[in-house]
Amino acid sequence: MQIARCKAAAGEMLNWEDIQKMKYSWNVACEVLRLVPPLQGTFREATTDFVFNGFSIPKGWKLYWSVPSTHKTEKYFPEPEKFDPSRFEGRGPAPYTFVPFGGGPRMCPGKEYARLEILVFMHNLVKRFKFDKLIHDEKIVVNPIAVPANGLPVRLFPHNA
Numbered sequence: 412m413q414i415a416r417c418k419a420a421a422g423e424m425l426n427w428e429d430i431q432k433m434k435y436s437w438n439v440a441c442e443v444l445r446l447v448p449p450l451q452g453t454f455r456e457a458t459t460d461f462v463f464n465g466f467s468i469p470k471g472w473k474l475y476w477s478v479p480s481t482h483k484t485e486k487y488f489p490e491p492e493k494f495d496p497s498r499f500e501g502r503g504p505a506p507y508t509f510v511p512f513g514g515g516p517r518m519c520p521g522k523e524y525a526r527l528e529i530l531v532f533m534h535n536l537v538k539r540f541k542f543d544k545l546i547h548d549e550k551i552v553v554n555p556i557a558v559p560a561n562g563l564p565v566r567l568f569p570h571n572a
């Protein structure tokens with residue numbers, strides 16, 4: 412709403428500068444991506460023999476790295492089940508602990524596009540409507556992408572109605 416108040420005309424579109432200012436909204440989106448990451452992980456291949464947590468991993472093995480278990484590690488995210496967007500303030504989480512888009516050379520190339528889409532959607536939803544979930548205890552199913560079990564039905568109430 413802070414961004415909407417800065418716009419000269421009611422229908423004025425968002426621009427790139429506005430997107431860069433939407434830090435709190437992105438912190439909220441990141442906390443959602445931490446708690447319910449859409450993608451659960453992917454595979455990597457060991458390029459050399461190594462030992463991890465006492466397990467010997469031979470070169471050539473396929474390894475599955477898991478997004479949810481990384482995001483729920485108490486050491487990096489105290490009270491991991493708590494919804495707390497302030498975790499992303501300042502320097503935010505340590506490198507490779509917040510990995511909804513993966514990490515390293517194969518990191519999701521659509522990350523910035525996804526950020527843009529999410530922020531534009533959030534802005535327009537909050538600016539135009541109040542909304543209410545129709546199913547308050549709707550479950551998230553993972554098959555293999557995490558989605559609301561019933562498609563997240565909501566009731567919209569336009570601000571200017």
Ligand code: HEM
Nearest residue numbers: 449450453511512513514515517518519520521522524525
């Ligand atoms: C919230 C939205 C998204 C999430 C959570 C997400 C997550 C991921 C993750 C975890 C990976 C694997 C990264 C790795 O192996 O390190 C990936 C790869 C990929 N993503 Fe996304 N993604 C999203 C949106 C998008 C969008 C919008 C596009 C395209 C417009 C896209 C295109 C790709 C492609 C092409 C790869 C494969 C990259 C490679 O293997 O080199 N993603 N994504």
